Amino acid sequence: MDIKEIQNKLAKFSAERDWDQFHSPKNLAMALTSEVGELNELFQWLTEEQSKNVDNDEIRQEIADIFIYILRLADKLNINIEDAVREKMEINAKKYPIDLAKGNATKYNKRDE
Amino acid sequence: MDIKEIQNKLAKFSAERDWDQFHSPKNLAMALTSEVGELNELFQWLTEEQSKNVDNDEIRQEIADIFIYILRLADKLNINIEDAVREKMEINAKKYPIDLAKGNATKYNKRDE
């Protein structure tokens, strides 16, 4: 997947509709939140087991919506998402060494800042 | 960016720590929600203008966290995120034709299901 290419398509889509006036990072964070709310709605009354076997078009679309907004937000803030993810994975590897973190929900449960 | 490669690294990271027991789609949706909450916190008292000029390490990390969890969730549900995004962009193009959607916050404001 070429992240930059998708971001460019999304930017073009927005520019053509004169929607950039609405797409401040603050507003995009709220739009992302709405989509995550819809994702929650699909899972809220399911057991964890049931949630594993859900694969319908609604969830597919919600995941796409969230993905689209996070790409758009990163683009608007000039954040290179590939670099950010790579860096975060290195931070997490140091923060959760295998021997200490193994099967450890208590530790895992602590705030991940 | 090779999405599948990142998903495989995340899967390995989780397996090594015996964390798959916690990573049901339902739980991953909640973890994603926590990260989106932290993103909101960074923007909540800023004006839209101020939000455009934020580029600090915290926001960078939150965006990475959200990206990581959405990739992980899609992987657990066997949803091909590239296909899902492509399909959703086609749906949006039909749903918001340029001439009708142009600069139109009212229409835009309607629920995007």
Place this chain on the structure above:
Amino acid sequence: MDIKEIQNKLAKFSAERDWDQFHSPKNLAMALTSEVGELNELFQWLTEEQSKNVDNDEIRQEIADIFIYILRLADKLNINIEDAVREKMEINAKKYPIDLAKGNATKYNKRDE
């Protein structure tokens, strides 16, 4: 509990700190979202069973934070929360008649608009 009295105390608290400039309904909605994100974080890796037996000070504080922000938001919008809740409970009673809704997660799972 006298809702209006709490709202007045919150309004005074904010006014004394010159925080009204930050408390637009839009911003309060984001602040509420941050708190709900923190609530999610406390539950995200717990099973449903485990979530029933949680009663620590953190959850207590998150619930208070959410309650405080929703009261503040209603106050800023001049919405009488007691009336709104009463009306919504009547709407729900009509929307989910006992005989149709009984034990019915599928029906219950539909969007509650």
Place this chain on the structure above:
Amino acid sequence: MDIKEIQNKLAKFSAERDWDQFHSPKNLAMALTSEVGELNELFQWLTEEQSKNVDNDEIRQEIADIFIYILRLADKLNINIEDAVREKMEINAKKYPIDLAKGNATKYNKRDE
């Protein structure tokens, strides 16, 4: 408003529909999140100024939904919400002394744990 009375009505409403099986604290936190997502959706493309003049039935209903779920969650966890709110307001008064907090978005912006 008699909080306990509303909580009892909500408990009866749920029991009559055999919905208690769905109302674990974990699930209620997700349901609350869905409602907060819908609230965000109503504000996401509005300016702060515009958000001050919104007073439609949708926002009224979302606020009621959020209020209902937070009362229900507190009830399920046996948390006295009146006490929790009073305690939290005392904590906030100590945490944000007037002379230091006045008009101070930077300080205010720090994580409220």
